[in-house]
Amino acid sequence: MRKYLLFIILIFLCSITVFSQDLDQIVGSLTDNSSPDYANAAFKGTTIVNGQSTEIPGHMDLQFNISHRFGAINQGIYTLFGIDQGTTRLGFEYGLKDIVGLSIGRSTYEKTYDGAIKVKVLRQQTGVKNIPVTVSLYQAVFIKTLKWEEPDRENLFSSRLSYATQILISRKFNRNLSLQLAPSYVHKNLVPTPEDQNNIFAIGAGGRYKLTKRFSINGEYYWLLPGKTADDFANSLGLGFDIEAAGHVFQIMATNSQLMFARGYITETEGKWSEGDIYFGFNIYRVFHTGKRNKKGN
Amino acid sequence: MIKSYIKKIISVLLIPGMLVISGFQEKGSIYTCRNGQASFQSDAPLEVIKASSKNLTGAINISDRSFSFLVPTKTFEGFNSSLQKTHFNEDYMETDTYPNSTFKGKIIEEIDLSVPGTYKVRAKGKMYIHGVENDRIVRCDLTVSEKKIDVTAAFTVFLADHNISIPSILNQKIAEEIKVEISFSLTSADN
Numbered sequence: 001m002r003k004y005l006l007f008i009i010l011i012f013l014c015s016i017t018v019f020s021q022d023l024d025q026i027v028g029s030l031t032d033n034s035s036p037d038y039a040n041a042a043f044k045g046t047t048i049v050n051g052q053s054t055e056i057p058g059h060m061d062l063q064f065n066i067s068h069r070f071g072a073i074n075q076g077i078y079t080l081f082g083i084d085q086g087t088t089r090l091g092f093e094y095g096l097k098d099i100v101g102l103s104i105g106r107s108t109y110e111k112t113y114d115g116a117i118k119v120k121v122l123r124q125q126t127g128v129k130n131i132p133v134t135v136s137l138y139q140a141v142f143i144k145t146l147k148w149e150e151p152d153r154e155n156l157f158s159s160r161l162s163y164a165t166q167i168l169i170s171r172k173f174n175r176n177l178s179l180q181l182a183p184s185y186v187h188k189n190l191v192p193t194p195e196d197q198n199n200i201f202a203i204g205a206g207g208r209y210k211l212t213k214r215f216s217i218n219g220e221y222y223w224l225l226p227g228k229t230a231d232d233f234a235n236s237l238g239l240g241f242d243i244e245a246a247g248h249v250f251q252i253m254a255t256n257s258q259l260m261f262a263r264g265y266i267t268e269t270e271g272k273w274s275e276g277d278i279y280f281g282f283n284i285y286r287v288f289h290t291g292k293r294n295k296k297g298n
Numbered sequence: 299m300i301k302s303y304i305k306k307i308i309s310v311l312l313i314p315g316m317l318v319i320s321g322f323q324e325k326g327s328i329y330t331c332r333n334g335q336a337s338f339q340s341d342a343p344l345e346v347i348k349a350s351s352k353n354l355t356g357a358i359n360i361s362d363r364s365f366s367f368l369v370p371t372k373t374f375e376g377f378n379s380s381l382q383k384t385h386f387n388e389d390y391m392e393t394d395t396y397p398n399s400t401f402k403g404k405i406i407e408e409i410d411l412s413v414p415g416t417y418k419v420r421a422k423g424k425m426y427i428h429g430v431e432n433d434r435i436v437r438c439d440l441t442v443s444e445k446k447i448d449v450t451a452a453f454t455v456f457l458a459d460h461n462i463s464i465p466s467i468l469n470q471k472i473a474e475e476i477k478v479e480i481s482f483s484l485t486s487a488d489n
Contacts, residue, residue, distance in 0.1 A: 023328070023357040023366035024402065026487070030332050030355040031368065041384050058380025098380060175394045213389045214465075244389075246467055247381065289379035 039124040042134060042170045042178040045249045045285055046093055046101065046118075048206040049220040049238030050257050050265040053180060054136040054170040056101030056118050057093050060291040065091040065105065067260045067283045074276030082279065089260040094290075107261055114261045116140035124172060138166040142263050159190040164262035166204070176216075179207040184222070186267045200267045201225040214244040218251070222266050229267050236269040251283040327361040329411075329447055334482025336369045337376075338455075340473040347472070349376035349386070354482055358447065360411035365421065366402045367480075390462050396429045401436070416441050421451070430460040447484040454478065 043053035046063065057063045067089040071082030079085060091105025091114075101118040122135040144160045163186065170180035182204035191198055206220035220238045224230035240253025256271030257264065258279050271277030334354030340347040351374045356367035372393045377383040387393045403423015411417075417440040425434045438451040455476045457464060464472045 023359060023364060026328065026330060026357045027355050027366045027368050030330055030357070031353075031370065035353075035373070037372065041388050058384065061379055061381055095380070175388075175392070213392075246465065246471075287379070287381050289381070291379070 034128055036123075036125040036127040036129060039126075039134070039172040042124070042172040042180075043208055043218075044216065044242045044244050045251055045283065046103075047251065047283060048180065048208065048218050049240045049251070049253050050236060050255055050260060051182060051204055051206060051220050051222065051238075052118065052136075052138050052166060052168060052262065053206075054120065054134045054168045056098070056120060056136070057095030057287065059095055059098050060289060061095045062288045062290050063093040063095075064286045064288070065089070065093060065103075065283065066286075067091075067281070069255070069258045069260065069279045069281035072258075072271060072277045072279055074278070086281075087258055087260070105261065107259065107264070109259055109264065111145040112261060112264075113143045113145060114140055115143075116262075118168075124170075133169050133171045136168040136170075138164070138168055138262075140164045140262050142261055162186065162188040162263050164266065166262065176210040177207070179205075181205055182222075184262070184266055186263050188263070188267075195228055197227050197229050200227065200229045202266050204266070208242065216242045218242060218253070222269075224267070233267060234269045234272050236265045237273060238265075247287045249283075249285040251285075252280075253282070254278050254280055328357055328359050328487040329484035330357045330487050331355060331482045331484045334367075334369075334480070336374075337479050338374070339477045339479075341477065342473040343470045345378070345471040347376075347378060347382065349374040349383075351375065354480065356482065356484070357487075358405075358411070358484055363405040363408070363411065364403070365405065365423070366400070368398050368400045370397055371399050371427075372397065390464075391428055396427075398426075399428075400424075400426045401434070402426075406435070411440070411442055411447060414442050414444065425455075427455060428460040428462050432459050445486045449480070449482055449484065451480045452478065453480075 043055045045053060046055050046057065047053055069087050071079055071085030073081040075082055087108045089105050089107040091103055093101055093103040095101050099120050103116045105114045106112065116138060118136050118138045120134065120136045122131055122133065124134040125131050140163065142162045148155045165185045167183050168180060170178055172178045184202045184204055186200045188198050202222050202224045204220065204222040206218065208216045208218045210216040218240050222236040224233065224235055234256055236255065236257040238253050238255035238257065240251055243250040256273050256277055257269040258271065259265050259268060271279060332355055333352050334356060335350060335352050336354045337348065337350035351369050353373040354367060354369040356365065358365040371391045372387060374386065377386065401423055403421060406420045406422050409417055409419065419438050419440055421436045421438050423434065424431045436451050436453045438449055441448040455478055457474050457476065
């Protein structure tokens, strides 16, 4: 008798369920989930502080980069805490198909030109495929164009060259937090003494936390693997923030690296945070779109 | 005695229950659409921004004229640059937090949508965009034919109504009032 009652009530409940199985559920079942849901914009800039992020400019976006680091703040009031001095890098970066980023630049330090390619080989996504990280490969070449110190002896062009290779692995954990790991390799064709390393390995780690939609705090550290370079130079630490405004990203930072290209900040960081060898600086990124645009009146 | 009591319960509860089932499973009363189109245009003094999505899905129950439509906000394509699309998703629509834009409600006019013809109707319901729900009445043009209903509609969405804020530096480039156009075909769910 009780079983019967239960059974009847169950059937009645089922009919109510059908009653409330409304259009929303039908619509939900129609939604196409086959297209991947990419986790875009893990970082606002193509760099986190000094170092590269996994990001590249969007398809056909041309980005103009102005980067500047002032002198060390521990020089005191005489140089207005380093403001009198500074190094600059100017560069352009161009995006192709949201996968490839090409960049060129020139730094005042040793009149160094740099050229690089960054390729997004994996994109963090959910959906049919579940890929937890974005992976970008970064390959850069640096050309020092200072006049030869001894022009009389035989100088090879290849001596001017050095290279940096990075595997950038980032994950956007949520809309605010993104973290990145960056195993890095730097090769220098010519080093000052036979004891200096031609091949240097380092591991970078960085991240950002968005405090508002257009403002984030960023941090980054490059750890040099033990060796002569690690003995002679410091590990790079940079702390800063991003401000995004209408096609611009402003990155303002304090760092112990004065150089703004990968070989420089990974292997030639001289400043020590503990001694106040800290450089203030900024990166300004301005994006121009080079494709067709809907002009007013079209 | 007990058995007849049970029989009574069955007749009192079960039969209306079944009727409810059959009433809402009534064949041909639900029409659905998968790849409807939604597009919008921002017409500001210095810039025109256009984007569209072909991922609008929806359903109408023609027996009670209720409807429900959804477009995943991330699926809008177009824009003037990919950076603009990134800003649309990250800064304005916040698509990670509010993935869908929806409109749910009922057609006001008491028309029989199983009868072929063209109708101008008002769809009244709740429009949910960027996490904010507004009561809206949208005028729609319906063309009903055998087992198919074509719908087009044009309306405007005020950014302020949906708590979408534009930095003042961009108010010459992004309109406060966005024109939206919707177009889709519903087919009987039986097909």
